[in-house]
Amino acid sequence: MNAAKTILITGCSTGIGYTTAMMLKNRGHTVIATARKSEDVARLQAEGFNALQLDLADSGSINLAVEQTLESTGGKLDALFNNGAFGQPGAVEDLSREVLRFQFETNLFGTHELTNRIIPVMRAQGHGRIIYNSSILGLIALPFRGAYNASKFALEGLADTLRLELLDTGIHISLIEPGPILSHFRQNSFALYKQNIDTEHSVHRDKYRAMEARLQKEGAAVPFTLPAEAVAEKVVHALEAKRPKIRYYVTFPTYLFGTLKRLLPYAWLDKLLIKV
Numbered sequence: 001m002n003a004a005k006t007i008l009i010t011g012c013s014t015g016i017g018y019t020t021a022m023m024l025k026n027r028g029h030t031v032i033a034t035a036r037k038s039e040d041v042a043r044l045q046a047e048g049f050n051a052l053q054l055d056l057a058d059s060g061s062i063n064l065a066v067e068q069t070l071e072s073t074g075g076k077l078d079a080l081f082n083n084g085a086f087g088q089p090g091a092v093e094d095l096s097r098e099v100l101r102f103q104f105e106t107n108l109f110g111t112h113e114l115t116n117r118i119i120p121v122m123r124a125q126g127h128g129r130i131i132y133n134s135s136i137l138g139l140i141a142l143p144f145r146g147a148y149n150a151s152k153f154a155l156e157g158l159a160d161t162l163r164l165e166l167l168d169t170g171i172h173i174s175l176i177e178p179g180p181i182l183s184h185f186r187q188n189s190f191a192l193y194k195q196n197i198d199t200e201h202s203v204h205r206d207k208y209r210a211m212e213a214r215l216q217k218e219g220a221a222v223p224f225t226l227p228a229e230a231v232a233e234k235v236v237h238a239l240e241a242k243r244p245k246i247r248y249y250v251t252f253p254t255y256l257f258g259t260l261k262r263l264l265p266y267a268w269l270d271k272l273l274i275k276v
Contacts (some may be wrong), residue, residue, distance in 0.1 A: 002240045002242075004029050004030060005029050005030070005078035005079055005129075006029070006030040006073050006076065006077055006078045006079070007024060007029055007030070007077075007078060007080070007081060007129075007239060008032045008034065008069050008077060008079070008080050008118070009021050009024075009031060009033055009034065009080075010034050010054060010056060010081070010083050010111070011034070011035070011036075011083040011085065012033035012035050012040075012044060012049075012051070012083075013035040013036070013037065013040035013044075014184050015181070015183030015228050016083055016133060016178070016228045016231045016232070017033075017083040017084065018228075019227075019228035019229055020081065020228070020235045021033040021049065022232075023233075023235075023236065024232075024235070025049065027236065029239070030050070030073070031049060031050065032050050032051075032052060032072065033049040033051045034052045034053065034054035034065055034084070035054070036053070036054065036056075037053075038053055041053050050072060052065045053065065054084070056106040056109075056110025056113075056114065057105040057106050057109075058110075059113060062110060062113050062117065063117070066117045077121050078129065078239075079128065080114070080118050080130050081131045081133065081235055081239075082114070082115060082130070082131065082132045084110075084111070085107045085111075086189065086192065087145065087147075087185060087188070087189040087192075088102070088103045088148060088189070088192050088193070088196065089144055089147075089190075089192070089193040089197065089211060090146070090193060090196065090197040091144055091146065091202065091204045091207075092146035093203075094198065094202050094204065095146060096196070099147065103147040103150075103151050104151055107152065108155055111155065115130060115162075118130070119171070122169075122170075122171045126169075127170040127171065128170065128171040128172070129171075129238060129239055130171065130174070132156075132159045132173070132175050132176065133176050133178070133231070134152050134155055134156055134159070134175045134176060134177050134178075135148070135177060135178060135179075136177055136178065136180075136251070136253055136258075137149045138152035138153055138155060138175075139156075139177060139254070139257060139261060140269070140273060141153075141273070142276060143273075144204070144211055156175060159173055159175050163246065172244050174238040174244050174245060174246060174247070175247045176234050176247075176250065177247060177248065177249050177250065177258070178230070178250040178251060179224070179226075179249075179252070179254040180223075180224060180225040180251055180253060181225065181226055181228055181230065181231060181250070182227050183228060186214070186216075193212075193215065222253075224251050224252040226251050230250050231250055234250055
């Protein structure tokens, strides 16, 4: 392993963020683990993390977390893992402007704002790693996931552009595209679905019933689901490797659809995606 590094991670309450924070901490890195809820921050602190409250939908929270991070690290930061995100289910025509904006506030705008606060620090020190946790849904779109699809497609566009703009600065940009991972993601998505989608007055009412069953299923909902450690291992490489990759595919579906998107005519790919 290379020398210990300091990394700020968003969305560490559970799942990928928590697992990655724990893995990196056990490898000797200094982890600043953030979570939105104060009770999760307290739990992380009790487990020995330097934990901070950070709500990506709140600019004040972002600014305070950055200030606290730099104060604890002496103004330096080796890496940022943009992991915090959520998924709002629902057909595109059932998404209100407010619901779509709320999806983007965390998944895109907050992540963008946090990253822009960190770039000058990395530029001044002459090195850094910015790692984005994207999704297979940043590569291909699936029905009834329009808000999340759009946020991840936009995230990939920003990350790809940023990579070009930061060439020769010593700051490396990496995208991780997990695919199906065991986490609380579906449970959180189901709560947002019930809160924000008027299913009874939707033309998609019958299709929503099948989606509800998937969102409420315990354990792996689809084949080839991997544990969160599979993503954490990619983050380790993106952080420690001398030449980190631009993109890290994690699960078999990501490899499969990443390849099919390049090879198949769009009409053929659409027919396949409808069946997924």
